Amino acid sequence: MNADQKPARASAAAEPIVSLKNIDIRYGNFHAIKNVSLDVYRGEVVAMVGPSGAGKSTLLRAINMLETPVSGTLKVGNFSFTLDHELSQKELLLLRRSTGMVFQQFNLFPHMTVEKNISLPQMRVLGRSKEEADKVTARLLERVQLADKAKSYPARLSGGQQQRIAIARALALDPQVMLFDEPTSALDPELGLEVLAVMRELANDGMTMIVVTHEIAFAAEVADRVIVMADGEIIEQGTPEEVIRNPRLPRTQKFFRAILDRH
Numbered sequence: 001m002n003a004d005q006k007p008a009r010a011s012a013a014a015e016p017i018v019s020l021k022n023i024d025i026r027y028g029n030f031h032a033i034k035n036v037s038l039d040v041y042r043g044e045v046v047a048m049v050g051p052s053g054a055g056k057s058t059l060l061r062a063i064n065m066l067e068t069p070v071s072g073t074l075k076v077g078n079f080s081f082t083l084d085h086e087l088s089q090k091e092l093l094l095l096r097r098s099t100g101m102v103f104q105q106f107n108l109f110p111h112m113t114v115e116k117n118i119s120l121p122q123m124r125v126l127g128r129s130k131e132e133a134d135k136v137t138a139r140l141l142e143r144v145q146l147a148d149k150a151k152s153y154p155a156r157l158s159g160g161q162q163q164r165i166a167i168a169r170a171l172a173l174d175p176q177v178m179l180f181d182e183p184t185s186a187l188d189p190e191l192g193l194e195v196l197a198v199m200r201e202l203a204n205d206g207m208t209m210i211v212v213t214h215e216i217a218f219a220a221e222v223a224d225r226v227i228v229m230a231d232g233e234i235i236e237q238g239t240p241e242e243v244i245r246n247p248r249l250p251r252t253q254k255f256f257r258a259i260l261d262r263h
């Protein structure tokens with residue numbers, strides 16, 4: 001990617017837009033996330049990689065409280081929560097409005113047209129009129145190059161198209177940060193490329209993005225920072241150059257070598 005296409009990365013002195021402090025998640029006796037802290041800055045693209053079961057999805061889902069951390073503090077945009085109490089519905093709504101989530105399985109509403117899938121949440125969550133919402137939807141469908149599918153139902157679309165609609169739906173709520181949980185894992189490689197192209201464009205437009213991915217090429221080309229997780233902890237992080245090309249820890253070296261050997 002052409003480095004000068006991307007807005008300058010926020011300096012370390014700037015306020016993080018997402019800040020996790022001492023996040024701890026347990027499932028019974030199993031310690032899934034161990035006291036993890038992470039700051040993400042406006043316009044930054046962070047790729048989270050690591051072996052299966054490392055806790056990547058769990059940590060990502062903690063950012064919008066789809067997973068409930070046992071303890072820690074969480075800040076997204078202007079909202080800051082100390083997780084020593086159950087969040088109220090109002091707090092959860094504020095948090096979820098600030099984060100756009102894209103899942104591995106696209107989770108579109110099957111009984112609604114593409115247009116309605118994107119417009120309805122805007123009307124329900126943001127209180128936009130149908131006219132306003134449809135205008136935003138039309139703009140976003142252009143952006144993901146699916147304007148001709150507005151009246152189609154999800155089942156008539158390819159997986160790659162459905163995932164691009166899911167991205168448009170998340171963007172429609174004007175999130176401060178986009179969270180992607182292995183967005184191409186359920187897709188054939190060529191359909192995955194369509195989705196990665198849309199994500200690359202979003203990154204170039206300056207969207208703050210946290211992406212759990214097995215697509216090391218995407219992490220290498222698009223991410224500003226690569227985070228390696230293992231056993232519920234961040235074990236190494238840095239630029240793609242540092243982490244992917246010159247990993248410090250033997251464990252990280254082994255992880256990337258295994259991936260490179262597969263290709």
Ligand SMILES: Nc1ncnc2c1ncn2[C@@H]1O[C@H](COP(=O)(O)OP(=O)(O)OP(=O)(O)O)[C@@H](O)[C@H]1O
Nearest residue numbers: 027030032050051052053054055056057058059212
């Ligand atoms: N609801 C749950 N109940 C019990 N254990 C869970 C639950 N959710 C996740 N885990 C466990 O927490 C660990 C981390 O899971 P997670 O899905 O975050 O890993 P991951 O790094 O995203 O893996 P993958 O790359 O395979 O998706 C795993 O051992 C998983 O089995």
